[in-house]
Amino acid sequence: MAEPTASALLHRACQALTGQSDSPRLDAEILLQAACGIDRTTFACDPEKAISSTQARQLLTLVERRRTGEPIAYILGHKEFWSLDLALSQDTLVPRPETEILVQAVLDATPTDSPVDIADLGTGSGAIALALASERPLARIVATDSSRRALAQASNNAMRLNLEITFKQGNWLAPLQGQAFDIIVSNPPYVCEGDPALERGPSLFEPREALFSGPDGLSAIRQICAGANDCLKPGGMLALEHGHDQRPALDELLLAAGLGSIAHFNDYAGQARVSTARRVAHSNH
Numbered sequence: 001m002a003e004p005t006a007s008a009l010l011h012r013a014c015q016a017l018t019g020q021s022d023s024p025r026l027d028a029e030i031l032l033q034a035a036c037g038i039d040r041t042t043f044a045c046d047p048e049k050a051i052s053s054t055q056a057r058q059l060l061t062l063v064e065r066r067r068t069g070e071p072i073a074y075i076l077g078h079k080e081f082w083s084l085d086l087a088l089s090q091d092t093l094v095p096r097p098e099t100e101i102l103v104q105a106v107l108d109a110t111p112t113d114s115p116v117d118i119a120d121l122g123t124g125s126g127a128i129a130l131a132l133a134s135e136r137p138l139a140r141i142v143a144t145d146s147s148r149r150a151l152a153q154a155s156n157n158a159m160r161l162n163l164e165i166t167f168k169q170g171n172w173l174a175p176l177q178g179q180a181f182d183i184i185v186s187n188p189p190y191v192c193e194g195d196p197a198l199e200r201g202p203s204l205f206e207p208r209e210a211l212f213s214g215p216d217g218l219s220a221i222r223q224i225c226a227g228a229n230d231c232l233k234p235g236g237m238l239a240l241e242h243g244h245d246q247r248p249a250l251d252e253l254l255l256a257a258g259l260g261s262i263a264h265f266n267d268y269a270g271q272a273r274v275s276t277a278r279r280v281a282h283s284n285h
Contacts, residue, residue: 006038007047014065018235020067027066033060034076051101082131086157091149092124098267099187102241102274103131105265106185109237109276110136117179119144119231121172121186121224126154126165128185142166144175147209164225172220173227180233214261217243218253225253232279244271251275 001179013028013037021027033039035058036051043049049063051059065075072095073079080093085106106128110116115138119130122159123143133141143165145151158165168175172186189209221242228238238259242250248262259277267273 003052004049005047005127006032006036006043006049008050009036009051009056009059010043010047010246013059016063017066020069027072029070029210030219031059031062031066031075035062059246072191081125081127082134084127084130084157084161086125086127086130087158087160088125089149089151089153090146092153095127097126098273099241100131101129101265101267102185102239103128105274105276106132106183106237106239107135110139110183112136112138113136113169115140116182117233118142118185119173119176119179119181121184122146122188123167124187126157127155128165128187129165130157130161131156132185133165134161140166141164142168142176142179142181144168144170144172169197172223176211176231178193179231181231181236182233183237184224184228184232185239188224190217190221190241190243190246191250193201193217214229217251218246218249221246221250222253225250225257229258229279234279237276238278239265239276240247241274242272244269244273247272 010028010032012032014024017024017027029040031045036055038049048218062075066072068082071094074090075090078085080096082100085093116136118132118139118141120141122142123129123145126143129141129143132139143154145154146169148169151169155167224240232238240250244267251262254275254277258280260280261278263276265273265274
């Protein structure tokens with residue numbers, strides 16, 4: 001029996017993913033490269049290249065995983081974020097493009113020529129902390145997470161990328177008591193429990209504690225806002241990613257916590273997704 005060609009397998013994969021994925025052709029190309037080592041250039045040069053039956057079976061196994069809604073990043077075991085290749089597992093959230101807006105907001109507030117103390121809360125794969133470390137080598141960065149397995153993933157990414165981060169296990173600000181930071185940054189869970197939009201598709205494969213946060217989605221954000229002042233230096237900044245409809249509630253939480261100079265940043269859809277606020281410079285610690 002003749003071995004299948006790359007072209008035939010790609011067509012079969014596209015058909016299988018149509019209706020199951022928003023980008024069936026792209027997904028099929030990515031999985032073809034993962035299973036068979038054939039990238040777009042190789043395919044363009046030799047679309048009729050014969051594929052071994054072993055590689056063909058491997059491709060179809062990956063396609064079947066994608067058909068169930070499993071994110072490509074979990075299937076491949078890695079995802080690019082801020083031009084960094086991050087190893088991923090289902091112990092951590094898949095980094096989203098909009099989180100790069102949070103990274104940029106922090107970078108814009110961070111000097112390039114002097115050391116600053118930064119804390120990343122709920123670091124997950126380490127995406128935010130590692131992006132900041134790659135851009136601000138003088139920064140002293142501490143990253144926390146309540147999940148031991150997430151911290152192991154983040155630590156592994158830091159070693160692979162040769163970036164220096166201090167990792168601490170614990171819930172949000174708890175491991176940081178007694179320390180003071182110039183910037184505290186977090187992409188906490190902010191989805192309402194039971195939100196039907198996230199009860200299907202890729203989100204089913206992600207850790208629930210990294211997505212959902214109480215009936216109104218604000219439980220983690222409340223904890224962070226309430227404790228931020230005690231861990232910020234005078235004039236220090238808190239930067240948070242949040243839901244597009246949570247800006248008014250977040251403003252109230254920030255003001256109630258004694259933080260001011262609130263600023264908002266929109267995502268690529270033009271909706272408020274990132275907010276920053278500062279500890280009043282003259283307040284007593």
